Structures are given as C-alpha cells and as structure tokens.
Amino acid sequence: MPFRKEPPHIHGTVPHSAIVLVNLGTPDEPTRSSVRRYLKQFLSDPRVVEIPSRIWWFILNLFILPFRSGQSAAKYRTIWTREGSPLRIHTAQQAAKLQAVLAERGHEDVKVAMAMRYGTPSLPDVLDQLKADGCDRIVVLPAYPQYSGTTTASIWDSVFQHYARVRNVPELRLVKHYHDHEGYINALRDSVQAHWDAHGRGQKLVMSFHGTPKRTLELGDPYFCECQKTGRLLADALGLAPDDYLVTFQSRFGKAEWLQPYTAPTVQQLARDGVERIDVICPGFTSDCLETLEEISMEVRHDFISNGGKDFHYIPCLNASPSWIRGMAEIAEQHLIGWPTIQTPAQREARRLDAERGAQNAARLGA
Numbered sequence: 001m002p003f004r005k006e007p008p009h010i011h012g013t014v015p016h017s018a019i020v021l022v023n024l025g026t027p028d029e030p031t032r033s034s035v036r037r038y039l040k041q042f043l044s045d046p047r048v049v050e051i052p053s054r055i056w057w058f059i060l061n062l063f064i065l066p067f068r069s070g071q072s073a074a075k076y077r078t079i080w081t082r083e084g085s086p087l088r089i090h091t092a093q094q095a096a097k098l099q100a101v102l103a104e105r106g107h108e109d110v111k112v113a114m115a116m117r118y119g120t121p122s123l124p125d126v127l128d129q130l131k132a133d134g135c136d137r138i139v140v141l142p143a144y145p146q147y148s149g150t151t152t153a154s155i156w157d158s159v160f161q162h163y164a165r166v167r168n169v170p171e172l173r174l175v176k177h178y179h180d181h182e183g184y185i186n187a188l189r190d191s192v193q194a195h196w197d198a199h200g201r202g203q204k205l206v207m208s209f210h211g212t213p214k215r216t217l218e219l220g221d222p223y224f225c226e227c228q229k230t231g232r233l234l235a236d237a238l239g240l241a242p243d244d245y246l247v248t249f250q251s252r253f254g255k256a257e258w259l260q261p262y263t264a265p266t267v268q269q270l271a272r273d274g275v276e277r278i279d280v281i282c283p284g285f286t287s288d289c290l291e292t293l294e295e296i297s298m299e300v301r302h303d304f305i306s307n308g309g310k311d312f313h314y315i316p317c318l319n320a321s322p323s324w325i326r327g328m329a330e331i332a333e334q335h336l337i338g339w340p341t342i343q344t345p346a347q348r349e350a351r352r353l354d355a356e357r358g359a360q361n362a363a364r365l366g367a
C-alpha cells in the first residue's frame, strides 16, 4: 500500500496539540437524496450492522434505503433550523467554546476541531487539516459518553484506517468513555436541576439512552452497563430514590431484540398507570439531534399524552451549556497530560524562536 508523500521535514518545527470532537454525523440537507447518502455510509459500517456484508448489501440497497431515506428526510425537516441540522450546530458550538475555555485555563496551544464519523466535515479531512496546521499530538474525543463498539470503536476504525496510509503519524490519544466522569455527571445534574427550578419536578425522571441490539450486550459490549452506571450516578447526584427514575432505551432499528426496557412502551405504561407528569432526559446524547428532538420530544411525548398522561417535559441535551463545556475541558485536560499545552512566558519565547528558525529553514529549502 502506498504511503502518502510528506512535506519535507523541517528542523525546529514546533508540534502543536489538538482535540478532535467527533460526533456521529448528520445529513447535509433534509432531502431524500442527502439523507440517502448519509444513511448509506452509516448503515454500511460493519460496526453498526453486523449482518454478513453481501446479504446486508441487498437488504440495505433494495429495502432499507428506498423507503427509509424519504421517511427519515420528512422527520429531519421537522427539526431542521436555518443554520442546518441541530446535531452539527451544537457540536460546532461545543468545539468553539471548548477551545475558548481551554485557552482561559492556560492551554493556549490547543486547537479544537469538530468532525463527523459519517458525512461532513469528515474525520479523515479534519485529520489531514490538523496535520497541515502542524498538529502532531491529537486527542480523539468522541461525543459519546458511553463506549459502544457500534459508535466509539467505529470512530477508532476510521482513525486507524486513515493513518494506515500516512507516513508521519501523529502521537494519538483516544478517549474511550466518560460515562462516570464527574464533569459529565455534574453537567447532567445541573441541567436537570435548572429544569426543575424553572418548571417544577415530575413524578418520574426517565433517562432514555440510544439502544443497540441485545446481542451486543451478550457478546460483551459494555454499553448497557455504562448506561446503567450513568443513570445511577445521575440519580445519586440528584438525591433520587430508585423508584424516582428509570433507565430506558430508544431508537430501535429492525426486528431483532434491542436493549430493554424500550422507551416508548415504558412511557405509555407510566401514563396508563396514572403517572401524570414525567421528565425525560437523554444522557447518552451530548447534542440534541433527530433522536431527541423528534423521537423523544415529539413521538414519545405524543405516546405519553395519548395514553392519559398530562404533562411531558423534555430536558434538552447538554449542548454548549457552560457546565458541560467545563466538564469537557476537564476530560480533555486529563488526556492532554504531559503534552506542553500550557506555556510559561519563557517557554512561549523559546517556541517563538523555534518557529522562527523553522520558518528560516523552510525558506532556505524552498518549502
């Protein structure tokens, strides 16, 4: 396999550090063709659908894409904003604010970029751009607090596949999970508490996580257990008794059994049992997206009300809340340890001289 040609190595070049915040991805437009392109890339990932590839190719191209692309596009249109898809907007804001907060905390020499696993801006393109910007130390920070082979490991696959063709590979750190990190749990607690302070409190707090096939749990994926732990820690932080909250799983795809209990039937049952008000939060999603804004805040709300419930409160995702940006900065700092991101004035001057020398060398070489 050919390795790509690198620019000439320049003595004195100063390596910079970067954080890439990677989210799932979203279509560029809420149209059938754009959603089809996105779904095709997403659902062709063997980490996401573990059906032998030839069989799955026929099912995907003959049955899923022709029907689901139009249906999903219609759902995307219900949440689309003037600036585009909520998932992309929130992720971009998180990256920009994380960069600012890291600089305030002294990490001036850290660039923060956002990338998507599927769609744009693509992870390989962003990694190439960081290389061009002189970043030779990279932290990959998935937007998923809970590790799952279907999501986190898929990001890693993409990183490894990308660098498998690169000659001068940067130093890499991959964040596996932060489902029990204080900064994440505290941000969730602040968000629920702020909602309760403003709107009062429901009889139950439903914590709805994206599902995965039950088989992934049986085959050793820790995702289910990490969701349960997040739920327990959030309940503890809020001082909830076991009866005050539920952990459920949403977004089932296909006919196989997924992680249980499913969100929609659970919420319907709560309404039928006479629970009048519930609050629903989706802790596994750090940005609001189709699965929270349409599936939970529209469809599941309708399920609750049409089964006799009176009051349904959706608590938004962490998005770019100050508490979450602080939490992200703490997580990032723990993974940047040992890399020279904080500069004393003397180090800054030494770096400036290094960079000057690097530029002179480059000019001499005609680079």
Ligand SMILES: C=CC1=C(C)c2cc3[nH]c(cc4nc(cc5[nH]c(cc1n2)c(C)c5CCC(=O)O)C(CCC(=O)O)=C4C)c(C)c3C=C
Binding pocket: 024, 025, 026, 027, 043, 048, 049, 068, 072, 085, 087, 144, 148, 150, 151, 210, 211, 212, 213, 223, 251, 253, 284, 285, 288, 289, 290, 291
């Ligand atoms: C086909 C199986 C799927 C698995 C397994 C899966 C796991 C998984 N997904 C997320 C986060 C998100 N998923 C989103 C959308 C979405 N998910 C699937 C399917 C699987 N997800 C589909 C087909 C779609 C597209 C929409 C649709 O047609 O229903 C999103 C939202 C993206 C957006 O644009 O807003 C997120 C986020 C996690 C965390 C996860 C496993 C833990």
Ligand SMILES: [Fe+2]
Binding pocket: 210, 251
């Ligand atoms: Fe999904």
Ligand SMILES: [Fe+2]
Binding pocket: 251, 290, 291, 295
């Ligand atoms: Fe969904």
